[in-house]
Amino acid sequence: MIHVRPAHDLDARDMAAILNAVIEIGGTTAMTHPIDAQYFIDRMNAEREVSSWLVAEKPDGEIVGFQWVTRGGEYLPPEAAEIATFAKPGQQGLGIGSKLMEATKAAAKRLGYTWINANIRADNESGLTYYQSRGFEDYGRIEGVRMANGQVVDKVLKRYDLT
Template sequence: MLSVRRAAALDARDIAELLNEVIAIGGTTAMTDAVGPVDVQAWMQSDPRAIWHVAEDDAGQILGVQWIDPHPEHGGSVGQISTFARSGKTGLGIGSKLFEATKQAARMAGYAWINAEIRADNAGGLIYYQSRGFEDWGRIDGYVMRNGQTVTKQLKRYDL
């Protein structure tokens, strides 16, 4: 059975492991450098309005993570969302359950809308956000990732 809960500092090691799996595979995230538990803890504590959730199985293995924090350019009423599922575990309802928890928490925290930036070549990510009700609102062409690769990002928004 899959359960979703707020992430805590003690989850940082397992979240970093999940993120590093996705980063190593490549092709779906703009993240290119491995992260450690200290990095994750710093992100979790970077803003008091940051909201982190994890999805885990009965054994306590983290299968997905999702977070929002205030968008750096659009102000505190806009949450910037990130979603990651463990490789090979997509299609199990992880993203759906994570978003239901995040959406409710975002409303309670006073966010007006949620922004998602998805690599245009990430078909799974585009489908995921579209199926949650996110709508296209813009693009970032020529986004240069830390490894020098240039991608296009599709911007999607979800009004709360």
């Protein structure tokens, strides 16, 4: 059984390990260089008032996924949150994403957001399927995005209305 709870600084190392494994596999995240635990500690602390960070763990405490929503930045209105979701490779299909999404939707509402934006690489079939299956709908596309490693990809924009 998967349990979802708020992330804290002590989870940052496990979160970084999951994200780095996803980055190493390639093709599913805009991030192209490994990160360390301090990256998550800094972000969680800096964005505490406008974000929710959640981890999914097994009964033994193993973290198998995480998700966050935070203020969307310059290109989104203030009522929109940006979402990111990561599952430990090999652990997909256990209900991690479903449990995280339910908790994240509730957290986003509490934070005052009315919709959630997912900005997904067009070549990330599993990510596109995940968000589509959670009720996100396509509303835009950004073509020719240059990644930090020089690769150029398109991005699909998906929206989930919380109201």
